[in-house]
Amino acid sequence: MLAADNTARLCSRCHREQRDQLRTPPAQLRNEFFETDEFRAAFDSQHIGKVFKAYRNHPRHLQLFGKALNQELLGRWLGLTQAQVSKLENGKPEQNLEALRNYARILHLPVHMLWFDFPGRSRLRSLRSAEAGAGAGAASSGLVVPRSQDEILVANTGMDTLELLRRVRTSAIDSSTIDALDITVEQLCCDYPHADARELMKTSKEWLGKMTELLDNRLTLDQHRHILNNAGMLALLVGCLEYDVGDARSAEATRRMAMELGKESGEPGIVGWAHEMLAWFHLTAGNYRAVIAAAEAGALAAPSHSVAVQLYGQQAKAYARMGMAEEVHEALEKGRALLDRLPFPDRPEHHFVVDPDKWDFYAMDTYRIVGSDQLAKRNAEEVIRRSVNPEGVLVTPMRNTEAQLTLAVIAARQGDVEEATALAVRALQNGRQSRPSLLMVASELARELDTYGAAAGADFRDLLNEIKRTT
Numbered sequence: 001m002l003a004a005d006n007t008a009r010l011c012s013r014c015h016r017e018q019r020d021q022l023r024t025p026p027a028q029l030r031n032e033f034f035e036t037d038e039f040r041a042a043f044d045s046q047h048i049g050k051v052f053k054a055y056r057n058h059p060r061h062l063q064l065f066g067k068a069l070n071q072e073l074l075g076r077w078l079g080l081t082q083a084q085v086s087k088l089e090n091g092k093p094e095q096n097l098e099a100l101r102n103y104a105r106i107l108h109l110p111v112h113m114l115w116f117d118f119p120g121r122s123r124l125r126s127l128r129s130a131e132a133g134a135g136a137g138a139a140s141s142g143l144v145v146p147r148s149q150d151e152i153l154v155a156n157t158g159m160d161t162l163e164l165l166r167r168v169r170t171s172a173i174d175s176s177t178i179d180a181l182d183i184t185v186e187q188l189c190c191d192y193p194h195a196d197a198r199e200l201m202k203t204s205k206e207w208l209g210k211m212t213e214l215l216d217n218r219l220t221l222d223q224h225r226h227i228l229n230n231a232g233m234l235a236l237l238v239g240c241l242e243y244d245v246g247d248a249r250s251a252e253a254t255r256r257m258a259m260e261l262g263k264e265s266g267e268p269g270i271v272g273w274a275h276e277m278l279a280w281f282h283l284t285a286g287n288y289r290a291v292i293a294a295a296e297a298g299a300l301a302a303p304s305h306s307v308a309v310q311l312y313g314q315q316a317k318a319y320a321r322m323g324m325a326e327e328v329h330e331a332l333e334k335g336r337a338l339l340d341r342l343p344f345p346d347r348p349e350h351h352f353v354v355d356p357d358k359w360d361f362y363a364m365d366t367y368r369i370v371g372s373d374q375l376a377k378r379n380a381e382e383v384i385r386r387s388v389n390p391e392g393v394l395v396t397p398m399r400n401t402e403a404q405l406t407l408a409v410i411a412a413r414q415g416d417v418e419e420a421t422a423l424a425v426r427a428l429q430n431g432r433q434s435r436p437s438l439l440m441v442a443s444e445l446a447r448e449l450d451t452y453g454a455a456a457g458a459d460f461r462d463l464l465n466e467i468k469r470t471t
Helices: 012-021 037-045 048-056 059-065 071-078 082-090 097-107 121-133 149-157 161-169 175-191 197-214 221-244 248-265 268-285 288-301 306-321 325-341 356-370 373-386 397-413 417-428 435-450 458-469
Strands: none
Touching: 037 048, 048 071, 048 082, 048 097, 071 082, 071 097, 175 197, 175 221, 197 221, 221 248, 221 268, 221 435, 248 268, 268 288, 268 306, 268 435, 288 306, 306 325, 306 356, 325 356, 356 373, 356 397, 356 435, 373 397, 397 417, 397 435, 417 435, 417 458, 435 458
């Protein structure tokens, strides 16, 4: 029999084994993590073993875990034994280029500090040059300061939004019009993380209507395919927004529309995201086995697209809530392996791409559910840090909200009800919300607070009940 206060639903021994299974490689950290004297000296020495040693003894690890990372755990991440790590740290510098690249990839070492050639180095330089040209001092954070829709259209096509609308109304479809439509849809998808949900939904629906009208015109095969793809992406976006505001029935109908458009255009990415939306709907509704089926169907439809990474993340979330530790570990490993093989997206803020930041956000949820509080806290703090741009603007409020709720859950588990309540109230007051996801995580916190009595976290409960009433 389990102890009455055991919320892990496993005996202590099994809980420890499950926790150890989930010790996956670290989150991708901001470059500031590596800007210490120890790291600079290690990189300057061109000795990967010294980089390992600086990584293990980083002050942040001491703060989070109370001690340095040991060689055995680092070796597990790298696919090495403890003895091999010790040899690398204390022996001659590693010269094997493929091994060095593999270690850099697993530990997410900053490309600009590496002394050896690494795929993507030239791409990183070009991206930074583009960011600097746009006048954004965000290269250090990986964020590109967004420009207005008109500025983007004029810079790339020579026309503004009004001119694009005039061409659409008169069916003046040429290559410039197609390019402008592509840019418009892409920007709408990039606005998803921070824009007002209802305003963005209204605009996206209007553009979706225009796209479907254009499909009735005489178009070349290439034009028809482009417009089908854009209509499919808009349907995905509208469906997500409808679900965010609590209109589940409309969201499912729009999701099915996106699925059909994806099949008609032959675009596996759209089909995969339609399956991912279904997995998300099932997860927030508590239908965990249905999540697994939807994710498997999506991964089969788009096995090499970034959506497959998120599908593995949805599977991990479902398995964690079902108490299936081995399956959680397998799903996380598959997702991370695929993510490492994919190029970094041109616009990581695009809602329908997956980048390391989003994957760390998914892993955070899984760690919280299985009770790996230190790992969940590590990822939550990184998610919160990355949710604010260098100018102090909150650019991903929904991720920030769930990360703060994760920290609140951890505080509640540690008995700090006051801190848990303060974190949760601040989280629930963020403007941009996805109601189903927010309620799912907030309800987990409510259950943790229940162990301290019905009055615990009263301010949080009042705010949560208000959100439920308006959903």
